[in-house]
Amino acid sequence: xxxxxxxxxxxxxxxxxxxxxxxxxxxxxxxxxxxxxxxxxxxxxxxxxxxxxxxxxxxxxxxxxxxxxxxxxxxxxxxxxxxxxxxxxxxxxxxxxxxxxxxxxxxxxxxxxxxxxxxxxxxxxxxxxxxxxxxxxxxxxxxxxxxxxxxxxxxxxxxxxxxxxxxxxxxxxxxxxxxxxxxxxxxxxxxxxxxxxxxxxxxxxxxxxxxxxxxxxxxxxxxxxxxxxxxxxxxxxxxxxxxxxxxxxxxxxxxxxxxxxxxxxxxxxxxxxxxxxxxxxxxxxxxxxxxxxxxxxxxxxxxxxxxxxxxxxxxxxxxxxxxxxxxxxxxxxxxxxxxxxxxxxxxxxxxxxxxxxxxxxxxxxxxxxxxxxxxxxxxxxxxxxxxxxxxxxxxxxxxxxxxxxxxxxxxxxxxxxxxxxxxxxxxxxxxxx
Amino acid sequence: xxxxxxxxxxxxxxxxxxxxxxxxxxxxxxxxxxxxxxxxxxxxxxxxxxxxxxxxxxxxxxxxxxxxxxxxxxxxxxxxxxxxxxxxxxxxxxxxxxxxxxxxxxxxxxxxxxxxxxxxxxxxxxxxxxxxxxxxxxxxxxxxxxxxxxxxxxxxxxxxxxxxxxxxxxxxxxxxxxxxxxxxxxxxxxxxxxxxxxxxxxxxxxxxxxxxxxxxxxxxxxxxxxxxxxxxxxxxxxxxxxxxxxxxxxxxxxxxxxxxxxxxxxxxxxxxxxxxxxxxxxxxx
Numbered sequence: 001x002x003x004x005x006x007x008x009x010x011x012x013x014x015x016x017x018x019x020x021x022x023x024x025x026x027x028x029x030x031x032x033x034x035x036x037x038x039x040x041x042x043x044x045x046x047x048x049x050x051x052x053x054x055x056x057x058x059x060x061x062x063x064x065x066x067x068x069x070x071x072x073x074x075x076x077x078x079x080x081x082x083x084x085x086x087x088x089x090x091x092x093x094x095x096x097x098x099x100x101x102x103x104x105x106x107x108x109x110x111x112x113x114x115x116x117x118x119x120x121x122x123x124x125x126x127x128x129x130x131x132x133x134x135x136x137x138x139x140x141x142x143x144x145x146x147x148x149x150x151x152x153x154x155x156x157x158x159x160x161x162x163x164x165x166x167x168x169x170x171x172x173x174x175x176x177x178x179x180x181x182x183x184x185x186x187x188x189x190x191x192x193x194x195x196x197x198x199x200x201x202x203x204x205x206x207x208x209x210x211x212x213x214x215x216x217x218x219x220x221x222x223x224x225x226x227x228x229x230x231x232x233x234x235x236x237x238x239x240x241x242x243x244x245x246x247x248x249x250x251x252x253x254x255x256x257x258x259x260x261x262x263x264x265x266x267x268x269x270x271x272x273x274x275x276x277x278x279x280x281x282x283x284x285x286x287x288x289x290x291x292x293x294x295x296x297x298x299x300x301x302x303x304x305x306x307x308x309x310x311x312x313x314x315x316x317x318x319x320x321x322x323x324x325x326x327x328x329x330x331x332x333x334x335x336x337x338x339x340x341x342x343x344x345x346x347x348x349x350x351x352x353x354x355x356x357x358x359x360x361x362x363x364x365x366x367x368x369x370x371x372x373x374x375x376x377x378x379x380x381x382x383x384x385x386x387x388x389x390x391x392x393x394x395x396x397x398x399x400x401x402x403x404x405x406x407x408x409x410x411x412x413x414x415x416x417x418x419x420x421x422x423x424x425x426x427x428x429x430x431x432x433x
Numbered sequence: 434x435x436x437x438x439x440x441x442x443x444x445x446x447x448x449x450x451x452x453x454x455x456x457x458x459x460x461x462x463x464x465x466x467x468x469x470x471x472x473x474x475x476x477x478x479x480x481x482x483x484x485x486x487x488x489x490x491x492x493x494x495x496x497x498x499x500x501x502x503x504x505x506x507x508x509x510x511x512x513x514x515x516x517x518x519x520x521x522x523x524x525x526x527x528x529x530x531x532x533x534x535x536x537x538x539x540x541x542x543x544x545x546x547x548x549x550x551x552x553x554x555x556x557x558x559x560x561x562x563x564x565x566x567x568x569x570x571x572x573x574x575x576x577x578x579x580x581x582x583x584x585x586x587x588x589x590x591x592x593x594x595x596x597x598x599x600x601x602x603x604x605x606x607x608x609x610x611x612x613x614x615x616x617x618x619x620x621x622x623x624x625x626x627x628x629x630x631x632x633x634x635x636x637x638x639x640x641x642x643x644x645x646x647x648x649x650x651x652x653x654x655x656x657x658x659x660x661x662x663x664x665x666x667x668x669x670x671x672x673x674x675x676x677x678x679x680x681x682x683x684x685x686x687x688x689x690x691x692x693x694x695x696x697x698x699x700x701x702x703x704x705x706x707x708x709x710x711x712x713x714x715x716x717x718x
Contacts (some may be wrong), residue, residue, distance in 0.1 A: 087452060089715040096452040110557040113479060115486045121483065128558050150581075179447060207704035274546075412536040 004099060005180055005211040006062040007083065013055040013092035039270055054080045055235045063193060064099075064179075065209040069222040069243060071250045072232035074267035078215045079184065081232070085183050085213070089315045100179025100211070108397070109169030114158035118168055119148055121157055125172045127370075139175045146197075146342050147171035167185050174201045199225075217381065219325035248336075251324060254365060254382045262383060270376040274312055274344060276368050278303040279319075279384045282293035282351075291387040294410070298357040300332070303349045304370060304378075315342040317350045321364045321386060322408040329359070344372070361390025361399070364407025448697075455712055465561045472560055473568045480543070480572035495579035499535050500587075503528045506648060513618040519650045521679045522591045525705050528648040529675045532580055533609050537667055538638045539573035540610070544617025549624050552718045562711045566617040570610060579608070584678070598677045605673030612666040612696045618703030624717050646671050659688075666692040 029418040055077045062068050068076050082087045085096060086104035111128040112121050122143055136143075144150055147161070147168040157165055183202065202225060206212050216222055222229060223242060229246035231239040231253070239249040263277050283289045284297030292298040300319055304310055318333035332352040334342050362384040370377045390399045393410045400410070416422040485491045487619050510516050518526035548555060548562070555562065572639035576651050588595065625628040643666040646654070662668060669692040676684040 084452060085713065087450070088452055088556065090712045091452065092454060093452075098450045098452065102450070104558070111551075111554050113483060115483045117478065120482070124475055124479055128560065129470045130469070130552065130560070133471055133475075293579040 003064050004061060004097075004225075005064045005066070006060075006098050006213075007098065008058055008060050008085075009094055011055055011058040011081070011084060011091045011096055013077075013089070014051050014092040015053045015054050022345075026092070032095065038413050044088060046372055049084040053235050053237035058235075058237055059062060060237065060240060062211055065206070066213055066228065067206040067212045069226035069229035069246070070213060070215045070232065071217075071219070071229055071378060072220060072238075072245065073253070073280070074269075078232055080235075082184055082215060095274060097206060098180065098243040101130070101177075102180045102182060103173070103176040103178035105170075105173045105184065107315070111171060112157055112165070113154055115161045117156050117293065118144075118147075118153040118160070121168070122172055124167065127178075128180075129173060129176055131176055135177075135342060143171045143175050146174060149246050174198070178210065180213070181205055182213045184215045197218075206270070206360045217326050219250065223325065224245055247325070249365075254385075255330050262380070265380055265383070267380065269379045273307040273310065273376060274315070274372060274377040276333065276370060276378050276380065277305050277347075279366060279368065281386065291389045292357050293389045294359060294391040295356050295393040296391070297355045297421045300352045300354070301349050302352070303347070304344065305347045306345050311343060311345040312377075313341060313343050314374070315344045315370065315372045315377075316346075317371045318354060318367075321359070322367055322382070323408065324363060327407075328367075329364070329409050356393075357388065358393070358410040359388045359408065360404050360408065360410060361388050361394075363387055364406050368394060387402065391412060401407070455708075462561060463471075466563060469560050473564050473571070476564065476568035477572045477575075480569065481575045484572075492575075492579055496583040497533045499528065499580045500583050502535075503531055503587075510648075514708065516649050517652065518656065519675075520681060521593065525587060525591050525593055525679060526650070526675070528584055529589055529650065530645075531679045532577065532584060532669045533605070533670045533674045534647045534667070535580060536573050536577040536606075536619055537609055537613055537670065538641070539576060540570045540613035541616055541620070541638055541641075542634060544569040544571060545612055545620035545624055545630065547617065548621040549594065549628075549631070549718065554663060555718050556626060556715050562714055563618075563654070563707065566614065566707075569621075570614045570617050574606070574610065588678075588697045594680065595678060596680050598680075600677075602674070602677040605670055605677060606671065608666070608693075608696070609670045612670065615696055615700035615703045619699070620705040622703075622707045625710065626716055641667060660691075662689050663691045664695050666696050668680040668692060 021145050035227070058077075058081060070081065072078050080089070082104065084091050085098065086102055088104075106332060109125070111125050113124060116124060116427050122140065123133065126132070141282045144153055147164075147170070148155045149164045149168050152160065152164065157168070160168070183203075189303055199221070202212060202214075206225065212225075214222065214225060228241060229243045230237055231246045231249050233253060238253070239246050249355035260281065263275070279301070280288050280301040281290075281292055282299040282301055284291070284299070286299065302319060304317070308397045316333060316335045318331055318335075321329045333355075334350060364383045365382045366386050367379075369379045388406070392398065393400075414422060481492075485494060488494060490497065503524055506527055510523070516523065544566045547565040551565055554560075554565075563649075620630060620634060624634075642648075644662075646666060650667070651672065669689045672684050672689075673684045
């Protein structure tokens with residue numbers, strides 16, 4: 001038993017719909033619900049139809065020193081599982097045994113107080129994450145150095161930039177020395193060099209024989225760090241084992257999900273007053289196509305519908321393309337191209353026109369995002385699949401090198417050698433005719 | 434929540450935690466509370482620090498507020514008609530009542546809002562939830578001590594010399610803290626579920642000032658109401674403070690018993706209610 005860090009045995013979590021935020025946030029609603037409950041009881045109907053299992057019979061074991069990835073769609077139960085393992089919420093049934101100190105980084109900077117200085121927040125945050133004051137004092141300089149905010153350590157964090165804030169928060173968390181570290185998408189924060197620093201820190205943690213559980217949508221990270229992974233689907237373990245196989249399974253599952261009607265999608269975030277209803281891929285002649293072609297003019301058309309009778313100002317409509325491992329490749333956004341704010345009302349569509357599609361052949365995914373006045377309205381990850389047929393981008397008669405399918409973008413460049421040889425890699429203009 | 438049992442045999446020297454649906458009516462889990470004792474300290478420190486950050490007077494506000502309130506009421510009642518103050522100067526009598534009242538009202542409103550105020554913490558980090566109302570009840574004790582310094586000045590001004598009874602003051606501070614913690618457990622847990630509490634609480638606190646002998650002596654309460662009045666724990670706290678601070682102040686301690694019973698029942702009930710609600714805090718908040 002001594003090499004086991006976590007054993008989960010049939011963990012299940014049941015949420016009663018309406019028991020939380022939706023129905024009875026006020027006493028009156030609660031009383032009304034009770035009354036309705038009484039009448040329902042008398043007609044013999046049970047309340048169980050308004051509950052759902054966020055997790056159902058999750059069993060697995062994590063060995064000490066293992067780095068386990070947890071993947072799955074939004075709403076598959078990943079966060080619920082992490083919350084149970086970090087004791088934030090309780091399972092409805094089932095048990096989990098945890099051997100060792102657990103630290104969870106479900107959201108960095110939790111408990112930071114904007115009025116307090118960086119120095120004060122280090123101590124506050126560390127105490128919340130379960131670190132002793134002695135320990136913090138010993139590592140204080142190291143934490144500050146890691147965060148790179150030395151000059152502002154005695155400034156209230158409300159005057160920090162968001163980047164500084166996040167770096168300081170992660171620095172505290174990274175210096176915890178738990179036997180088990182639980183991480184949820186922290187890598188989504190900070191600039192590239194800081195992300196690199198974080199990745200390095202996590203590798204270091206795992207190399208030092210500690211157990212790490214990571215939830216991420218980025219398959220490159222999961223494949224890079226984990227030997228084993230779990231795929232969750234609708235609250236159940238769909239696949240468990242070798243990371244590569246699980247990631248394949250996840251890609252299949254994304255294809256299935258992305259095939260469903262966008263209007264019926266539940267896994268969306270935002271206020272929902274403006275909804276994405278459909279995405280169409282068109283060719284240069286504005287004919288809908290099943291697949292785009294490398295190097296050709298391609299139009300991505302996003303249909304939206306606004307709440308009745310309302311007008312939305314300062315809108316931003318954007319779509320990004322993810323590669324086969326979930327990595328972000330590029331983003332198309334109305335506000336980058338045209339700083340004039342967009343006003344949306346009723347129904348309509350926005351076309352993004354890409355003159356020469358710089359993608360190799362393969363299966364990609366779209367991620368859509370609509371906002372107004374700085375508030376997210378509708379955000380859907382893996383909203384639709386996007387297939388691209390490979391074609392000769394550079395007009396040289398060659399296709400993309402193996403391994404690069406749906407895994408990167410094609411750019412314009414030229415090369416030269418010291419012996420005077422050279423070649424331009426410009427997309428062939430001839431193809432457009 | 435879960436039981437933290439340090440089982441060293443089964444896993445070398447690693448602490449073992451079993452996560453399971455909680456059972457039992459009153460499983461206080463004092464072990465985890467002890468484990469997180471530093472967090473209590475640091476939250477109290479946070480509450481005190483944040484309260485006086487970016488203010489010119491800083492912690493002096495903790496003295497200024499009750500003194501100003503005392504001056505206002507003294508001025509109002511010197512115009513409106515005199516209120517008996519059982520022998521001592523009215524400002525001293527009033528301030529000795531305002532002292533615990535400021536604490537009780539602060540502890541109630543801050544303790545009551547403690548869970549909702551730290552909602553992001555509850556949904557993101559594990560620690561015994563009891564720590565939040567507990568530290569919120571303790572933080573205003575710092576203000577109480579500062580307000581007490583002002584009281585010393587007031588006593589010097591009126592040449593009131595305290596007696597040995599002042600040694601019993603911590604006892605009544607303890608009673609005030611226990612009562613506000615007990616009430617805070619109920620209020621904070623209810624607040625998570627029903628945001629109505631946020632609207633009702635200030636009204637109740639305002640009412641509390643008038644159903645407690647802050648501005649007037651207990652002797653002004655009609656005889657027929659005394660039995661009901663004795664159930665209010667704040668009456669005992671205020672009477673205790675005056676007894677300890679004002680020489681010659683007479684108190685019938687038998688009257689304290691019903692309110693002590695109320696505090697006890699409130700505390701036990703509050704702990705049970707809090708523990709049973711605790712498991713859903715993160716889901717509901």
